[in-house]
Amino acid sequence: MAHELNVSKANAAVRRNVSLETDEIWQARVDLAACLRMAARLGLEEGICNHFSAVVPGHPDLFIVNRLGWAFQEATASSLLICDFEGNVVAGDGVPEATAFYIHARLQKMAPRVGAAFHTHMPNATALSMVEGEPLVWAGQTALKFYGRVAVDENYNGLALDESEGDRIAAVLGDKDILFMKNHGVMVCAPNIAEAWDDLYYLERAAEVQLKAMGSGRKLLPVLPHVAAEAARQMREGDPESARMHLASIRRVLDREAPDYRD
Numbered sequence: 001m002a003h004e005l006n007v008s009k010a011n012a013a014v015r016r017n018v019s020l021e022t023d024e025i026w027q028a029r030v031d032l033a034a035c036l037r038m039a040a041r042l043g044l045e046e047g048i049c050n051h052f053s054a055v056v057p058g059h060p061d062l063f064i065v066n067r068l069g070w071a072f073q074e075a076t077a078s079s080l081l082i083c084d085f086e087g088n089v090v091a092g093d094g095v096p097e098a099t100a101f102y103i104h105a106r107l108q109k110m111a112p113r114v115g116a117a118f119h120t121h122m123p124n125a126t127a128l129s130m131v132e133g134e135p136l137v138w139a140g141q142t143a144l145k146f147y148g149r150v151a152v153d154e155n156y157n158g159l160a161l162d163e164s165e166g167d168r169i170a171a172v173l174g175d176k177d178i179l180f181m182k183n184h185g186v187m188v189c190a191p192n193i194a195e196a197w198d199d200l201y202y203l204e205r206a207a208e209v210q211l212k213a214m215g216s217g218r219k220l221l222p223v224l225p226h227v228a229a230e231a232a233r234q235m236r237e238g239d240p241e242s243a244r245m246h247l248a249s250i251r252r253v254l255d256r257e258a259p260d261y262r263d
């Protein structure tokens, strides 16, 4: 399931004439490691197959991503890789997973507004990618956070093992934030790590409760579109600050219970 990116080992040693060891970049590493760890704790990961990436602060042509072969629960700040869009690992040991590289590099190259992109096969949202019709029904308040923000890739095409698949995915995403990849999983795209985490977490919760409601066998009761739109607007207003606090909260939990994520 997890494929090694076919980059030349010579390229893997590319070093730039700029420091990638600033405080700001380190904090981004720590934040991303925290998200990977908490995602593992909540069962949002799948083995060694899923990937989170974030643009390197101050370097819009570089991104941080988890390394191939490491489960989310093993992630540490220093274990994360910094890659360029051509497939070179410019900092860190190891290589990214191949589909991680092709999807994230092309997405972040084609959609500069995306500061962080989290891809998972988290079970509840993925289950909704496997059924007919629109994945989310606007019947629960948590789901309304995503009203008007969802794109659906209807054309499952096997694994993303070249640039064209990453480009196709970026095009389907368009100006939306959440991509349901039919028969596969989800991609959450956000301006920064905190907002990607916040959306990933609540997306899975919205999917979970929707599946529970669907499992009742009774008809779901969507809210009226104008109410959904207004609730979505209200939530979006508070989202950046709420997401920042959410990330700070998971970092406090991990600081106490698994502080080695900061290593």
Ligand SMILES: [Zn+2]
Pocket (backbone or CB within 6 Å): 049, 050, 119, 120, 121, 184, 185
């Ligand atoms: Zn996947």
